[in-house]
Amino acid sequence: MLYFGMHMSRRSAPPPLSTKASAAPDFTLESLNGQQVSLSDLRGKAVLLNFWATWCVPCKIETPWLVELQNQYGSQGLQVIGVAMDDSGKDDIAKFAQDMGVNYPVLLGKEAVGDAYGGVAFLPQSFFIGRDGKIVDKIIGLKGKGEIEDSIKKALDTEAAKNEASAQTMRENGPAQK
């Protein structure tokens, strides 16, 4: 039993990533249009980081939801980022994204990035990152659109978001009169 436990522990090399407001590991990956995109460039936005693959049917099922949610919450500061974790060529990934009407950046994933996010041993996996760069929630596997939306709201509603909203109000209305 002890051997089994230790054996299993050794097999799962990357430790699971805590979602209790831990800082989202930064990375830089190439996008489908050849740009280098870093997660840290998106500081100030709520980020839905979605690991997926072209061969993953549950990923295909949730992609239209992500497109809708990007449309719905983009103006509030949401940025969906897709990280393609398959070995398909860039052309296949691009075709899939085009067929699905993806309206958010798709990055070409690397194993090291998956490892930084706990291994990503199966797909889909989504990490919800607040505007302060901290992971506030994650969804493993296919869940309903409603659950994804709830997690997006958590990411949008962080302290940093409230501070930003408060600062915005101050800029627009001036300081409160005493």
Add this chain to the structure above:
Amino acid sequence: MVGMNVRTHNSKLICMLVLLVSTAVAQGGKAPSVSIAPVPLVTAPRAAQTMVDLNFRVSSGFHINSNTPKDEFLIPTALKMDLPTDIVLGKIAYPEGKDLTFPFSPDQQLSVYSGDFTITVAVHPLLAVTPGKYVMHGVLRYQACDNAQCFPPKTLPVSFDVKVVREPATHHANPAQSPHVHN
């Protein structure tokens, strides 16, 4: 008192072990597996075709794509055998997939294998093959999912033994030659 201490110590140890195992399982998750049943020795006469059944099993709760999935992006299950020298491997016959839909997407039709399925390979030793035992090697490539998540493509090594024997003796009647010709 000592007995209680031992019991308490044992309980703590058991709790730690249970925690260790459950943590390990949670980290590793329940992974799918595809296994192949042992293949009995195949006796294959030279210059003849012998069909070999390879019986596979997909672990409970998972499915893999059939050889003809209904989506261009899905990875078909495929058996690829190494090419031996004088033993020709003929057509590989795959079973029909079962139709499957996901609860979230009833319109997305899939063709999958789950549970047990059989792939048949035709083995055809050429006449020049020296009778004896040969080992056929190959891999089964598959990509597994359950109802909520998918796992990266994997390969399963496949091998089976073939005993090549001489072709059955045949009577060569030669109608062109009269059986009644005597010198």
